[in-house]
Amino acid sequence: MATNLAEKYSNPGPRYTSYPTIPSWSTDGITQEQWKEAMVKGFNDSNETSGISMYIHIPYCENYCYFCGCNAHRTQDHSYEDPYIDALLKEWQMYLDVFPGTLNVKELHIGGGTPTFLSPRNLTRLIDGLFSHVNRMEGHIFSFETNPRSTTREHLEALYNGGFRRVSFGIQDFDPIVQKEINRPQSFELVKEKVDLARQIGFTSVNFDLVYGLPKQTLATITDTIEKVMELRPDRLAFYAYGHNPHMYEGQRRFKEEDLPVGDAKQELYDKGRAMLESIGYHEIGMDHFAIEGDALYEAAKSGTLHRNFMGYTENTTQMMLALGSSSISDTWYAFAQNERTDGAYIKAVNEGRFPLHRGHLLTDEDLVLRRHILNLMCRQETSWADPKLYTDELDVTLMRLEDMQNDGMVVLGEKSVRVTEAGIPYLRNICMAFDALLWRSDSLSKAYNVSRDIQKGYIEKARLAKEQKEKAL
Numbered sequence: 001m002a003t004n005l006a007e008k009y010s011n012p013g014p015r016y017t018s019y020p021t022i023p024s025w026s027t028d029g030i031t032q033e034q035w036k037e038a039m040v041k042g043f044n045d046s047n048e049t050s051g052i053s054m055y056i057h058i059p060y061c062e063n064y065c066y067f068c069g070c071n072a073h074r075t076q077d078h079s080y081e082d083p084y085i086d087a088l089l090k091e092w093q094m095y096l097d098v099f100p101g102t103l104n105v106k107e108l109h110i111g112g113g114t115p116t117f118l119s120p121r122n123l124t125r126l127i128d129g130l131f132s133h134v135n136r137m138e139g140h141i142f143s144f145e146t147n148p149r150s151t152t153r154e155h156l157e158a159l160y161n162g163g164f165r166r167v168s169f170g171i172q173d174f175d176p177i178v179q180k181e182i183n184r185p186q187s188f189e190l191v192k193e194k195v196d197l198a199r200q201i202g203f204t205s206v207n208f209d210l211v212y213g214l215p216k217q218t219l220a221t222i223t224d225t226i227e228k229v230m231e232l233r234p235d236r237l238a239f240y241a242y243g244h245n246p247h248m249y250e251g252q253r254r255f256k257e258e259d260l261p262v263g264d265a266k267q268e269l270y271d272k273g274r275a276m277l278e279s280i281g282y283h284e285i286g287m288d289h290f291a292i293e294g295d296a297l298y299e300a301a302k303s304g305t306l307h308r309n310f311m312g313y314t315e316n317t318t319q320m321m322l323a324l325g326s327s328s329i330s331d332t333w334y335a336f337a338q339n340e341r342t343d344g345a346y347i348k349a350v351n352e353g354r355f356p357l358h359r360g361h362l363l364t365d366e367d368l369v370l371r372r373h374i375l376n377l378m379c380r381q382e383t384s385w386a387d388p389k390l391y392t393d394e395l396d397v398t399l400m401r402l403e404d405m406q407n408d409g410m411v412v413l414g415e416k417s418v419r420v421t422e423a424g425i426p427y428l429r430n431i432c433m434a435f436d437a438l439l440w441r442s443d444s445l446s447k448a449y450n451v452s453r454d455i456q457k458g459y460i461e462k463a464r465l466a467k468e469q470k471e472k473a474l
C-alpha cells in the first residue's frame, strides 16, 4: 500500500510552518502602523503567560553547498559582521520601544546561513546587547544551528556562556560521493570531534539535520549515513525531503536530473532511514522529525502539547515569534511579517529608522480558523470543529477533498472531524493541503501543486447543494 500511496501522493506540498503559507499572503501587505498594533496585541496576549519566542537570522556562509535552499549570502569577507550586528541591535531597540512593558523571552533560536560565521566575540556582543533590557524566563530554551566545519571551541563556549544549551549540526549526508555532489566535504571524524566537544562543554541537546533525495543517494549510502548517525546518538534529528527548485537556486542547477532520487526511490530512502532510527529507539514526531525517548520534543508529542512555528516543531507553545535579521519572519498569531530579504536592504531600512518589512499578512477570520486546524493536524494528527468557534464554511469543502484519502486509508472522517491514520502520517502535507483554501483558490498555486481547479469547482458546488438541502430540512 505504501508504495502506491507514494506514487499517488508524490505531488509537492507546502511544509506548513505557517498558514497562510507565504505565497498566499495578501498582496496588500502590512503597514508600519498595522505591524506595531499587531505586535502590541501579541505582546498583551502572551508576554505575561507563555512569554515570547525569538529567531535571529545570520545570513552569511563561508561555504556554498549546492543543494541549499536557505537564505544565505556566501562570502569569505568578515567585515560584514559588525554592521549586521549593529543593525540587529537597532531593530531590537525599535521593538523594545513599541512594547508597553518588559519582554519575557522563553525561546531563542539563532539560524542562518551560519551563525558561527560570526566571531565568538561578536556572538557575545550580540547576546549581551539583546538581553540588557529584557527578562530571560525560567526554563528558557536557547538554541543555534551550525555547520560543523565552522564551529570552534571558542564559538561553543561563547554560546554556552550566553545561556545556550542546544546545538543543531547540519550533517545532510556522510557519503563522500554525495558530499562531493553537494559541495560539502565533511568527514565523520570532524563531526564526531565537534559533537564530543559540544557535549563536553555542557550542551545538553544535540540535533542533526539530514536530507534525503540528494543527488547520488542510494539505499546503501543512506544505510551507511544512518549507521554513522547512530554512533553519535543525537537527541533529535530532522530528516528533510530535499526541496529541488533549480529555478530559484543556482547551485541546484548543477545537479543532473538523472542523479536525483524521486518518487518511490526517494520515499524508499526515507522509509529505510526511519526504520533504522526506530529500531534503536527514535520516535517519529509529526513530519520529518525524530527524537529519543526522554527528549522534550518526544514528551510534548506524547502529551499532545507539541507546537509548530516557522522553525519547525517545538515543545514550547509561545504564541508570538519575534524575528530579527534579513528575511526572517515574525508571527503574532494575528499577523505575519517578513523582513527585507537581503542583508544590504535590511541594514539600509533599519538605519533609516523603520521596521525593515518586505511583506506581511493580516490574518482573516477564515485564516485563523484554518490555521488552527492545520496546526492541530501537523502536531496531533487530528482536529475537530465541534466547537462553533472553530467552524468556517470552507470546512464542508475540505471534508469532500479528503474523501479520496479516506478511501486510501489515510484519514478517518467524522461529521466535524478528521483523524490521520498511521498510513497517512507520511502524507501530512497532502492532508493539510485539503484545508488550504487559499491554495485551491489561486490559479498559480493550484498549478504549482498539481491540484485540479475543475475538481475544486465540483467540490464547491457539492458543498453548496448539501448546505442548501440541510437548511431546507431545518
Ligand SMILES: C[S@@+](CC[C@H](N)C(=O)[O-])C[C@H]1O[C@@H](n2cnc3c(N)ncnc32)[C@H](O)[C@@H]1O
Residues within 6 Å of the ligand: 061, 067, 068, 069, 070, 111, 112, 113, 114, 145, 146, 147, 148, 169, 170, 171, 172, 209, 210, 211, 240, 241, 242, 243, 244
Ligand atoms: C541553515 S541550514 C543549517 C546550518 C548550517 N548552515 C549548516 O549548513 O550546517 C538549515 C538546514 O536546512 C536544510 N536544507 C537546506 N536546503 C535544503 C533543501 N534544498 N531541501 C531540504 N532541506 C534543506 C538542511 O538540512 C540544513 O541543515
Ligand code: SF4
Residues within 6 Å of the ligand: 060, 061, 063, 064, 065, 068, 069, 070, 072, 112, 113, 114, 147, 170
Ligand atoms: S547548507 Fe548551511 S552552510 Fe551550506 S550554504 Fe546552506 S546555510 Fe550555508
